[in-house]
Amino acid sequence: VFIVDEASMISDDKAFGENGLLQDLVEYVFEKGSNRLLLVGDMAQLPPVGQALSPSLNPDYMQHTLGCDVSQIELRQVMRQGQESGILLNATNLRNELVNKEPKPAFSTKLFKDIYRMTGERLEDGLRYAYNKYGTEDTVVICRSNKNANLYNQHIRTQIHFTESEIGVGDLIMIVKNNYFWLPKESGAGFLANGDFAEITKIISFEEMYGFRFATVRLKLVDFPEVQELDVKIMLDTLHSPSPALPPADNNKLYAEVLKDYEDLKTKKERSAALKNNPYLNALQVKFAYAITCHKAQGGQWKAVFVDHGYLKDEPVNDELVRWLYTAITRASEELFLVNFNPQFVAD
Numbered sequence: 001v002f003i004v005d006e007a008s009m010i011s012d013d014k015a016f017g018e019n020g021l022l023q024d025l026v027e028y029v030f031e032k033g034s035n036r037l038l039l040v041g042d043m044a045q046l047p048p049v050g051q052a053l054s055p056s057l058n059p060d061y062m063q064h065t066l067g068c069d070v071s072q073i074e075l076r077q078v079m080r081q082g083q084e085s086g087i088l089l090n091a092t093n094l095r096n097e098l099v100n101k102e103p104k105p106a107f108s109t110k111l112f113k114d115i116y117r118m119t120g121e122r123l124e125d126g127l128r129y130a131y132n133k134y135g136t137e138d139t140v141v142i143c144r145s146n147k148n149a150n151l152y153n154q155h156i157r158t159q160i161h162f163t164e165s166e167i168g169v170g171d172l173i174m175i176v177k178n179n180y181f182w183l184p185k186e187s188g189a190g191f192l193a194n195g196d197f198a199e200i201t202k203i204i205s206f207e208e209m210y211g212f213r214f215a216t217v218r219l220k221l222v223d224f225p226e227v228q229e230l231d232v233k234i235m236l237d238t239l240h241s242p243s244p245a246l247p248p249a250d251n252n253k254l255y256a257e258v259l260k261d262y263e264d265l266k267t268k269k270e271r272s273a274a275l276k277n278n279p280y281l282n283a284l285q286v287k288f289a290y291a292i293t294c295h296k297a298q299g300g301q302w303k304a305v306f307v308d309h310g311y312l313k314d315e316p317v318n319d320e321l322v323r324w325l326y327t328a329i330t331r332a333s334e335e336l337f338l339v340n341f342n343p344q345f346v347a348d
Contacts, residue, residue: 001035001036001037001038002029002035002036002037002038003038003040004025004037004038004039004040004056005040005041005299006040006041006298006299007039007040007041007054007056007057008041008042008043008045008046008047008048008054008056008057008298009041009048009054009298009299010022010025010039010048010054010055010056011048011049011050011051011055012048012051012055013048013050013051022055022056022066023066025037026062026066026068037068039056039057041054041056041057042330043057044094044095044098044323044326044327045298045323045326045327045330046294046295046298046320046323046324046327047323049295052320059072084112085112085114086108086109086111086112086113086114086115086336087112087114087115087329087330087332087336089108089112090107090108090115090329091326091329091330093105093106093107093108094322094325094326094329095326097322098319098322098323098326102316102317103317103318103319103322104317104344105317105321105322105325105345106345106346106347107338107341107345107346107347108347108348109338109346109348110348111348114332114334114335114336115335115336115337115338116335116336116337116338117337117338117341117346118337118338118339118340119339119340120339120340123306123339124159124160126306126337126339127139127141127156127160127306128160130303130304130306130335130337131160133303133304134302134303134304134334136172136290137172137197137199137222138302138303138304139290139302139303139304139305139306140289140290140291140292140297140300140302140304140305140306140331141156141290141291141292141305141306141307141308141339142291142292142293142294142297142305142306142307142308142328142331143291143292143293143294143308143310144293144294144308144309144310144324145242145293145310146241146242146243146244146287146293147242148291148308148310149287149291149292149293150240150241150242150287150288152290152291152308153287153288153289153290153291154240156290156291157171157288157290166236166239167200167203167215167217167234167236167239168200168203169200169201169202169203170199170200170201171199171200171288172197172198172199172222172288172289172290173197173198173199173200173219173234173286173287173288173289174195174196174197174198174286174287174288174289174292174296175192175193175194175195175196175197175198175284175285175286176194176195176238176244176245176285176286176287176296177194177245177246177284177285178191178192178193178194179191179192179282179284179285180192181279181282182230182232182282182284183227183230187224187227188224188226188227189221189223189224189227192221192284194245195296195299195300196221196222196223197221197222197223197289198219198220198221198222198286199219199220199222200217200218200219201217201218201219201220201229202217202218203215203217204216204217204218204231206236209280210253210254210257210258210280211253211254211257212235212236212237212250212254212280213235213236213237214233214234214235214236214280214283215233215234215236216231216232216233216234217231217232217234218230218231218232219231219232232283232284233279233280233282233283233284234283234284234285234286235283235284235285235286237250238285238286238287239286239287239288241287244293244295244296245285246285254280254281255275255281258275258278258280258281259271259275261274261278262274262275294324294327294328297327297328297331298327300331301331301332301333302331302332302333303332303333303334303335304332304334304335304336304337305328305329305331305332305335305336305337306337306339307325307328307329307336307337307338307339307341308339308340309321309324309325309328309340309341309342312342325345
């Protein structure tokens with residue numbers, strides 16, 4: 001039996017695997033006919049990037065497109081929050097809005113002790129409160145764009161953590177692209193995955209190579225405390241980039257520049273082996289993790305979550321925004337803070 005959690009995030013986009021990640025998964029599992037696949041996910045959450053719905057949670061798609069024999073079960077008891085939780089009530093209300101042609105989110109906050117509205121002016125005090133109560137690793141700001149996340153991260157580092165350097169010891173970072181180079185094969189973590197969190201415990205060196213900037217640092221993996229700290233090379237250019245990771249054009253540029261170092265190697269096999277072991281080409285792509293986008297937060301849980309939906313066009317609310325709000329607020333297990341929320345989204 002193969003169990004896949006957070007299945008709403010699985011894409012059938014052909015960019016992810018030869019036939020799409022979902023089809024590759026199905027074909028792999030059912031190479032042996034007696035195998036079974038259990039897909040666990042929340043249909044109200046955000047679908048994969050660039051898609052309107054989550055194909056893995058769509059029984060018709062799984063049956064008619066991928067040829068699966070499908071059974072569907074819906075779990076109704078929420079375990080993350082208590083039954084008297086304002087987070088739970090508002091999440092349930094958002095789920096219910098998804099069946100309406102014109103959804104109208106309406107948050108209730110006044111009767112609850114776990115959900116609050118706040119202006120941007122109060123955010124700094126709110127974050128200090130959450131950091132003191134829950135710690136940096138259990139507090140997060142969720143935004144709608146990488147640009148806003150970058151602005152939040154810059155403000156939090158300079159105004160709350162009083163950090164002026166580009167990176168420093170104690171910084172919390174997120175890996176934004178899967179990496180199979182730096183972890184030993186016998187490591188319990190397997191590989192450094194897109195979405196994994198780490199803390200910088202030592203700065204070893206800075207350097208510029210191939211037109212990009214790098215730092216060698218020591219990391220503690222937040223999600224795998226049993227894994228020994230490891231020294232890695234990280235790419236500094238992705239820290240403030242408005243894109244989710246290094247853009248393809250820059251990836252190609254780096255690859256071409258590194259390849260020049262191995263032009264003297266006679267065979268393609270030798271060059272391929274050298275590229276595979278080049279630490280610059282395999283540098284970790286990272287961003288600061290005090291504030292992240294909702295897609296990056298998906299699958300995670302924090303005790304304190306600050307949600308900022310950012311600028312909204314003056315147009316009717318659509319399902320995509322409702323799913324975004326639902327996914328964002330359900331990341332919180334203890335306290336939820338609604339930052340600069342549109343008054344039309346507030347019921348009290």
